Amino acid sequence: MKVTEHIEKAKGKTLFSFEILPPKKGDNLQTIFSNINPLMEFNPPFIDVTYHREEYEYKELPNGLLEKIIIRKRPGTVGICAALQLKYKVDAVPHLICGGFSKEDTEDILIDLNFLGIDNVLVLRGDAIKSEGVFRPHPNGYKYANELVEHVTAMNKGKYLHDEYASGATNFCVGVAGYPEKHFESPNLDTDLHYLKKKINAGAKYIVTQLFYNNQKYFDFVDKCRNIGITVPIIPGIKPISIKNHLTVLPNVFHIDMPQDLVLEVEKCKNNKEVYEVGIEWSIQQCKELMKHNVPVLHFYSMGRSKNILKIAKELF
Numbered sequence: 001m002k003v004t005e006h007i008e009k010a011k012g013k014t015l016f017s018f019e020i021l022p023p024k025k026g027d028n029l030q031t032i033f034s035n036i037n038p039l040m041e042f043n044p045p046f047i048d049v050t051y052h053r054e055e056y057e058y059k060e061l062p063n064g065l066l067e068k069i070i071i072r073k074r075p076g077t078v079g080i081c082a083a084l085q086l087k088y089k090v091d092a093v094p095h096l097i098c099g100g101f102s103k104e105d106t107e108d109i110l111i112d113l114n115f116l117g118i119d120n121v122l123v124l125r126g127d128a129i130k131s132e133g134v135f136r137p138h139p140n141g142y143k144y145a146n147e148l149v150e151h152v153t154a155m156n157k158g159k160y161l162h163d164e165y166a167s168g169a170t171n172f173c174v175g176v177a178g179y180p181e182k183h184f185e186s187p188n189l190d191t192d193l194h195y196l197k198k199k200i201n202a203g204a205k206y207i208v209t210q211l212f213y214n215n216q217k218y219f220d221f222v223d224k225c226r227n228i229g230i231t232v233p234i235i236p237g238i239k240p241i242s243i244k245n246h247l248t249v250l251p252n253v254f255h256i257d258m259p260q261d262l263v264l265e266v267e268k269c270k271n272n273k274e275v276y277e278v279g280i281e282w283s284i285q286q287c288k289e290l291m292k293h294n295v296p297v298l299h300f301y302s303m304g305r306s307k308n309i310l311k312i313a314k315e316l317f
């Protein structure tokens with residue numbers, strides 16, 4: 001079923017969902033399953049699985065020269081989605097990124113997803129390769145997420161890259177990312193929203209937000225979206241903080257602000273065990289307020305671990 005159909009079926013009740021990462025290459029799925037198992041009690045209608053682009057590493061050769069190696073540390077998104085649908089009878093939402101893929105690669109992945117009975121994709125641009133710093137599209141790929149959304153929309157109409165090989169239409173429900181505190185490359189929130197609307201105009205049917213810790217930022221973001229005619233569901237992304245380092249790491253990685261009240265609470269903690277509890281309590285309060293505002297779904301960034309999310313879900317659902 002499509003994410004949007006799950007939301008419609010819930011008739012205003014807030015749903016629970018979460019995102020997982022594929023395991024590092026060589027690890028098996030068991031750890032993922034043991035983290036997911038306890039969360040299934042809260043009936044997530046869908047589970048997202050992230051996609052990870054290639055990275056470059058340099059290996060020193062015996063002659064002292066450096067060899068550039070291209071590796072994908074977390075492959076397996078498509079396979080995990082199939083495994084989730086089979087094991088839990090839940091809708092898996094694979095993320096699909098522009099970075100590192102040609103248009104043909106992308107179309108092949110989408111054809112696989114369609115054959116596997118996967119109805120949803122979260123379409124993203126992806127970030128720059130760590131060692132490059134600036135996002136560079138594949139020479140025959142897409143520069144922005146809206147272009148990839150257009151590709152999926154065309155396939156939904158039965159139009160493939162090379163028309164002479166065209167077969168039946170796909171029927172994907174496309175989600176895209178939104179940034180209540182703006183995307184870090186954007187000069188301002190209004191410009192970012194202009195491009196968010198472009199993704200919706202290209203055929204995206206729902207938005208999942210970047211994580212945030214101040215609900216007011218989400219509420220203002222939703223208001224601004226509605227004011228420019230974005231009417232699709234806007235799903236808030238939640239990540240409980242769990243270690244003191246998150247105070248600096250999360251703003252650095254995700255370009256978000258931490259409210260001062262949260263910072264003070266964390267700074268009072270004597271150890272990370274206490275920080276973990278502060279993170280849980282903050283998320284519970286955040287989610288309770290979001291639920292009062294009838295958000296369609298609470299979507300948790302689990303990073304593959306579930307104990308804190310389990311505690312939060314027990315208080316909310």
Ligand SMILES: Cc1cc2nc3c(=O)[nH]c(=O)nc-3n(C[C@H](O)[C@H](O)[C@H](O)COP(=O)(O)OP(=O)(O)OC[C@H]3O[C@@H](n4cnc5c(N)ncnc54)[C@H](O)[C@@H]3O)c2cc1C
Nearest residue numbers: 050051095124125126127144145177183185186192195210
């Ligand atoms: C919910 C969520 C899930 C994510 N999952 C993954 C994942 O699985 N794998 C992964 O690698 N990354 C993931 N990311 C990170 C994401 O790939 C990065 O944030 C990336 O930098 C931007 O992706 P985007 O799809 O928002 O890009 P875009 O929508 O393409 O926007 C990128 C920037 O370009 C601007 N822009 C957009 N369109 C245009 C245009 N047509 N012309 C000019 N400027 C434009 C935007 O304002 C923005 O500043 C996720 C992010 C979120 C919020």
